[in-house]
Amino acid sequence: MSTWFSETFPNVVYQGWGGDTGWGTAIFQTLFMTFWSAVFGGLLGLIFGVGLVVTGPKGITPNKTLFWILDKIVSVFRAVPFVILLAFIAPFTKALVGTQIGINAALVPLSLGVFPFYARQIQVALSEVDSGIVEAAQAVGASFSQIVFGVYIKEGRSEIIRVSTVTLISLIGLTAMAGAIGAGGIGNMAVAYGYNRFANDTTLFATLIVLIMVLIVQVTGDWLARKYNHK
Amino acid sequence: MTAPIISLKDIDVTFTPKGKTIHAVQDVSIDVQKGDIYGIVGYSGAGKSTLVRTVNLLQEPTSGSVTINGETFFSKTDNGATQKIKGKELKEKRRKIGMIFQHFNLLNERTVEENVLFALENNKEKEKIKKEKVAELLELVDLSDRAKQYPSQLSGGQKQRVAIARALANDPEILISDEATSALDPKTTRQILDLLKKLNKEYGLTVLLITHEMEAVKAIADKVAVMQNGRVLEKGSTLDIFTKPQAELTKEFIATATNQDQAIQAITDSETVKNLPADQTFAELKYTGNSTNKPLITSLYEQFGVVANILYGNIEVLQGTEVGSLLVILSSEKDNLDDALAFLASQNVSVNILKGAQA
């Protein structure tokens, strides 16, 4: 078995597990980037998404100016292609984390790249919460935070999980491009050690790993979304 | 008369979506006395919801004043300054006004008891006391056995009872019911109306009953206002409105509530009435209250020799008063129908001659 494997996938074996160019390192890098940019970008997206819903025309505290500002920020960031964003915000990244390259530096563009996408998804998810339920909460004198957390987020929970799944999957895709600023990861493995060196087996293996990651996220997301839906 | 618990004065509500002006409520004044069940009827789009949402300021009036229990919630004259309660104070006041809706509006991701508990989140009491309160309320609406279930597992009537429990959580003095029975079948509607009546009787709860079914008003309301195009066409005690409706719309609502129109039509079209002999009269007799107990038909015969053949009869009890309606064919042996009709009038029976000699 193992001889078959090393004969069929020589380059995969050559990369090894540990070390700077190993599979384990690449997987760790991808998971690290996905996780932390999901946390930062997700938080930012959630704040913007909730902000858009509550200040929107049908929101609980309609505010034209604030809505306009939030809306424009999200639109502008969404319009910029990720690789360009990566380069464009390099000075900002340097100011924030002290360097423009490497895995920590990649978190800044990844978070900023994913947040507008997530913000829009959250906006849509929360807009689907029945306005009658919000009104009923207002009628029992619920506070702003009770309505945001206890009604919008809790009632939209299942839908939020669903859009988070979609976002997380596209985030895994984005991390592949972070290799461009030396952040490593599975995507980088596929391009730098697979494609560029004509090592097709490495590319194939990297693709399989990404597929498995996506599948795990999708299945877990679907399961959670079902579990938290009592509609 | 004591001061009203709800006093809406000269309420105007105007919406301007995309520059278009919609006068949803125009110049409406309504006073509701404590302990009353006050019905507001009107077709869809009449402005009922918009009007009642001004009571707890879910909707701010464009002008007018809202006074609850003598306290000014909102006041704005056409050119004067605006005075209104807001922020924390508004939220506290809202808790004293319960509200239920056509589509129940329960929190789908919370169980029955959590839904009721949600209304108590701002209550500073200990968790244990709140739990007891929830159990008490669920007992009241007869849903104790459903405490741990989610709304999706309940029938419409049960959902509305949960909504009622939630609305009552903060011991409100007022309950606004906005088409609360419109999505329910007749039997369940009756159960919910009976529950509202019970809450009104036992706890003195003032109920604002918004509906498009006159049946609901007839069943439990003491007073009623009829709305159309944002205005109140007429208002008064349920008995007065039912027995002496003025506006065409009111008559229409009453007719659908009693099915009387259909009965009259069917009888008018019948062979008996079509081939009515020239010396007979087809008439509708209506009476209210006391006259019900007098043997009218017997008196007609004994005193005037007029025979009344009853084709249709309907007696309803509105606010404890009997309201009757009879369709009869009157035939007199002697030529004294006029005297008989005068006698009926003296007995407070209104006579409407539909066909025949005197028509």
Ligand SMILES: Nc1ncnc2c1ncn2[C@@H]1O[C@H](COP(=O)(O)OP(=O)(O)OP(=O)(O)O)[C@@H](O)[C@H]1O
């Ligand atoms: N937020 C709003 N913006 C614009 N127009 C509105 C708004 N709310 C209500 N309207 C309009 O005001 C009018 C009265 O509506 P309202 O909901 O008060 O009627 P209703 O009598 O409660 O009807 P229904 O029986 O359908 O509930 C309608 O023409 C409606 O379209």
Ligand SMILES: [Mg+2]
């Ligand atoms: Mg309505």
